[in-house]
Amino acid sequence: MVVLLYKSGIPVKLTNDFSDLRFDIEGFLIAFTHKAIIEKNIITTKYAFHHKSEFKTNDKKRSDLIDGFYDEDQFLKYTESVIFNIVSASDMIYKHKFNFDKFIAKANDSISVSVTNFDAPYELFYDRKKYDFLIENLSDGKGLRSYSDGILDGFDVIDYKLKLPSNYSSSIVSIQNQVNTPGYHFYAKNLGNFIHQYSSDEEKRKFKKITILIIFKIREIINEIFPNLLLNVSTEKTLNDAANSINTDLDNLTNFEKTLFLLKKSWGYYYDPSSILPHKSNLPETFNENSTYSDFEYYYLGLVSFYDEFYKIPQTLAKAPELKRYLFILTLLPINALSLIPIEVTKSIIESFIKKKYLAEYQKRFLTRLIVSIPFSLADSFLDYLAGMQ
Known part of the structure; x- marks a missing residue:
């Protein structure tokens, strides 16, 4: 099975050792489970794509840190450890990052990419649009072309979308068992x-x-x-x-x-x-x-x-x-x-804040958000409640 990697858009050919594949709305692979035999033991590992920005502040400066697919269990241990580095950034980079080099697809391999379809009929829940095409080399013949294109917000790339070749076929794929979900x-x-x-x-x-x-x-x-x-x-x-x-x-x-x-x-x-x-x-x-x-x-x-x-x-x-x-x-x-x-819960939270002699800045922001969230239909009774607290 040939799929496209998130961000890079590089096509890779997966073996039967890959399972639980997850794709984003543009059809890019974002997570998977891989089975490997290590010292005669079958090891199953879940990998997910992570950006450099998701790493700890001090580690983001490392020149050897790149976006990629990392062992999810190890990544969570890495992000959750504060005082002691149970898993270090070096461990993540050199021990727990998946290498796709030996899985790169070849020119003329066929691929099907399913993207979430947001077109008509608009009143109905979504379906998918499937694109079929053949993998192509770059025009200079030095490697495969990428099928990813950056989505810009000003000058910043905020996400990636499928970049289709000139020759492809498409079809609509219905999503089964969506009614009454x-x-x-x-x-x-x-x-x-x-x-x-x-x-x-x-x-x-x-x-x-x-x-x-x-x-x-x-x-x-x-x-x-x-x-x-x-x-x-x-x-x-x-x-x-x-x-x-x-x-x-x-x-x-x-x-x-x-x-x-x-x-x-x-x-x-x-x-x-x-x-x-x-x-x-x-x-x-x-x-x-x-x-x-x-x-x-x-x-x-x-x-x-x-x-x-x-x-x-x-x-x-x-x-x-x-x-x-x-x-x-x-x-x-x-x-x-x-x-x-519930409004009674909101009131009890406000009362607990009022009893405090000092509120941290984040507590003040939260209290503001909580009050702003009061439904309009309860505004008058809530104002009466606040007036009665004086």
């Missing part, structure tokens, strides 16, 4: 049902893309972050029991559990349009007809920060007491996600 319902509720209010295809495509990116990031948070958040504090069963209850209140959940529950509910993970249960029959809106593109983008960037910060500290997160995990979440959630926190 959380992402399917989130998309319909928060964009699909009103996307035709936008006049141009360009605008519709832009809104569809950012919404799909939000859904993909939510999936990553659910699959990779929530298991650590729930470990030794709560279980998925606790939250599912609340979703299956006939009671609308969540008094049996801690504030931490309420927050996780309400996030999952807003993301469509409990929604069932055929259910009569109060929490399953209702999908709260995150966006509506009046939401601007900046609202969508802000939410997406908040989810990215949420994911990135938690993904780097799996052991710290797993060992942290519930209160600390709760504060982690509140600090990192975007404002429109903070609005999901």
Whole structure:
């Protein structure tokens, strides 16, 4: 199987020792599992692409440090170790970086690249567009051409897109089993049902893309972050029991559990349009007809920060007491996600801050974000509450 590496766009030919392949929206390989035999033992290692910017501040200056695919377990040990370097930058560079040199494809090898399709029909959930072509040499014959092109924001390259050759064929590939998934319902509720209010295809495509990116990031948070958040504090069963209850209140959940529950509910993970249960029959809106593109983008960037910060500290997160995990979440959630926190929880947080003689700068910023997140429908009662505290 021939695939394109993220960033470089270089085609490589993978053997059966590669599995669990993950691709980004442009069809570039971003993660995989590789099986190797070392001293007669079969060793399976997960690798993921990491930028230099993800390394520790002092290590970013190293001339031998480059972007690439690194052993994910070792990388997390490296990023999480603060006082003692359990895994050093040198270890990452010379022991735990995958070398693709012997897997480089050859000219005339065939390749199929599937990219996420954000085109019409805009009211429907996404599908993929598959491009088929043959690998080509550079015009000077010195190596293979790259199929990656930088996406610029001003003068800065912020990401990479597929650069197609002149000769290719394309087809639309439907995504199976997407109907009635959380992402399917989130998309319909928060964009699909009103996307035709936008006049141009360009605008519709832009809104569809950012919404799909939000859904993909939510999936990553659910699959990779929530298991650590729930470990030794709560279980998925606790939250599912609340979703299956006939009671609308969540008094049996801690504030931490309420927050996780309400996030999952807003993301469509409990929604069932055929259910009569109060929490399953209702999908709260995150966006509506009046939401601007900046609202969508802000939410997406908040989810990215949420994911990135938690993904780097799996052991710290797993060992942290519930209160600390709760504060982690509140600090990192975007404002429109903070609005999901029950008003009584918001009040108790504000009261705890008022009792403090001194607030650090980050605490002041968080308190400001928390107050700004109060839903407009609760603004008057919240102002009355603040006035009563004087």
